[in-house]
Amino acid sequence: SGTKRSESTCNTVPAQPMLQGSGTKRSESTCNTVPAQPMLQGSGTKRSEKHRKKLEYFVRLALKNNDLSSKHPCHKGCCNRLYNISKSFLKDLTSSKNLGEEMRSITELNAKQVIDFELKKCGSFPRVGGQ
Numbered sequence: 001s002g003t004k005r006s007e008s009t010c011n012t013v014p015a016q017p018m019l020q021g022s023g024t025k026r027s028e029s030t031c032n033t034v035p036a037q038p039m040l041q042g043s044g045t046k047r048s049e050k051h052r053k054k055l056e057y058f059v060r061l062a063l064k065n066n067d068l069s070s071k072h073p074c075h076k077g078c079c080n081r082l083y084n085i086s087k088s089f090l091k092d093l094t095s096s097k098n099l100g101e102e103m104r105s106i107t108e109l110n111a112k113q114v115i116d117f118e119l120k121k122c123g124s125f126p127r128v129g130g131q
Contacts, residue, residue, distance in 0.1 A: 051099065055090070058103045059083045062111035077118045085110050 059082045060070075068078055086106045093102060 054100060055083065055086060055103050055107075058107040059086065061104075062107040063115065065108070066111045066115055068115050072124075074115075074118045074122045074124055077122060078115050081118060082107060082111060082114045085114065 059079055062082065063075065063078055064070075068075060086103065089106045089110075090099075090103065093099070
């Protein structure tokens, strides 16, 4: 039907390639530990894929900067929720000027609220630093 569906998951498996043939494009993001910012230059990589990877990087970085370890049981939920919230805010931008800075800003501004919400939901509240 020509719709795009993007799912953010915090698995340790690499992102799935774009599916061909059905008309539905589906990409899955991964939220592992924070590596150096991904290399986003290169031939064959679509702009949307570069943006997705960049947003994933900023999500992981924001969670790490707010003392949520990738080993914490709520990390996956936080990663998914922060990715989706940030993505919805980014859709409202009128231009891609300073997109990387906007991604960083949006993820940092929403990280604490998402973490606190997810920790309450999974029963790990109050948050203890580094866990």
